[in-house]
Amino acid sequence: MKILVLDDHKSIVDDLIYELKEIMPDAECTGISEPAEALALIKDHSYHIAFLDIEMPELNGIEFAKKILAKDPRTNIIYITAHSGYAVECFKTYASAFLEKPIDRDELVDALGHLRFPVSNITDEMVMQEFSGNSMIGKRIVRLREESGMSRQDFIKAMGVSAQTVYRWENGERIPSMATYMKIMQVLGVDIDKML
Numbered sequence: 018m019k020i021l022v023l024d025d026h027k028s029i030v031d032d033l034i035y036e037l038k039e040i041m042p043d044a045e046c047t048g049i050s051e052p053a054e055a056l057a058l059i060k061d062h063s064y065h066i067a068f069l070d071i072e073m074p075e076l077n078g079i080e081f082a083k084k085i086l087a088k089d090p091r092t093n094i095i096y097i098t099a100h101s102g103y104a105v106e107c108f109k110t111y112a113s114a115f116l117e118k119p120i121d122r123d124e125l126v127d128a129l130g131h132l133r134f135p136v137s138n139i140t141d142e143m144v145m146q147e148f149s150g151n152s153m154i155g156k157r158i159v160r161l162r163e164e165s166g167m168s169r170q171d172f173i174k175a176m177g178v179s180a181q182t183v184y185r186w187e188n189g190e191r192i193p194s195m196a197t198y199m200k201i202m203q204v205l206g207v208d209i210d211k212m213l
Contacts, residue, residue, distance in 0.1 A: 018041060018043070018044045018045065018065050018066070018136050019044075019045045019047070019062070019063070019064045019065050019066075020037060020041075020044050020045065020046045020047070020064060020065065020066045020067075020068070021046075021047050021049070021055070021058075021059075021064040021066070021067040021068065022034055022037070022046060022047070022048045022049070022067075022068045023048075023049050023050075023052065023055045023067065023068065023069050023070060023073075023078070023081065024050060024068075024069075024070035024073070024097065025050055025051075025052070025070060025073040025074060026050065026070075027048075027050040029070070029097070029118065030048035030049065030050050031048065032120075033048070033068060033097070033120065034046045034048045036120070036122060036125060037125075040122075040125070040126060040129065041129070047062075047064075052073050052074070052075050052076045052081060053075060053076075055081065056076070056081070056084065059084065059085055059088060060088075063088070063089045063092070064085070064089075064092055065092065065093060065134075065136040066092070066093040066095060066113075066129075066132065066136070067082070067085055067092055067093070067094055067095070068095045068096075068097055069081055069082055069094060069095070069096055069097065070096075070097055070098060071096055071097075071098040071100065071103050071107070072098065072099075072100065078096055078098070079096075079103070079106060079107060079110060082094045082096075082107075082110045082112070083110060086110060086111075091134045092134075093113040093132040093133055093134050093136070094107075094110055094111075094112045094113060095112065095113050095114040095115075095116060095128055096112055096114070096115045096116065097116045097117075097118060097120060098115075098116075098117065098118060099117065099118045101115075101117055103115075111133060112133075113128065113131070113132045113133040113134075114127075114128035114131070114132075116128060154186070154189075154192060154193070155186055155187045155188060155189045157212065158186055158187055158201060158205075159187050161205045161207055161211070161212070162205060165205050165206060165207075167204075167205070169183060169187075172204065172205075175204045176197075176200065176201065176204055198212070
């Protein structure tokens with residue numbers, strides 16, 4: 018999980034990152050106290066969560082949030098401020114939470130547990146590896162095909178695809194589309210629970 022903390026008071030940034038590391042030791046936290054530096058950073062990086070102070074010189078947190086969301090609309094924005102009067106305006110950016118300083122640990126934990134866009138530790142790379150033919154899908158197709166007594170040639174004919182396509186499915190070079198996956202289940206006579 019990648020987290021950005023932006024507040025023009027470095028001590029607040031340091032304290033919040035300390036708390037976040039206590040709560041989520043595996044999180045990758047970046048703390049910045051200069052809004053201009055943060056603007057340059059978000060051009061090249063995306064974050065799952067951004068903790069933003071509202072009152073900062075040069076650019077306020079709400080305007081900063083709009084810039085983050087324009088690049089990555091699934092970023093969870095959590096505002097941190099000493100002034101509760103900003104709450105209504107903040108939620109116009111569909112914030113995940115609004116925390117008043119000093120930040121209470123229980124409120125921080127609650128905010129992290131109720132994100133607008135929940136964050137998973139499962140990466141795209143992990144999904145691709147798990148569902149590649151060398152791991153799950155390919156092996157399962159082979160196993161279910163063999164359990165049904167169907168040869169590879171029979172399977173190719175029933176699917177109406179080339180031998181190369183089936184080879185790629187079974188060896189992890191390709192993942193069938195959802196529609197194709199449904200046809201595979203039909204041809205093998207299995208339901209989705211057995212297939213997955």
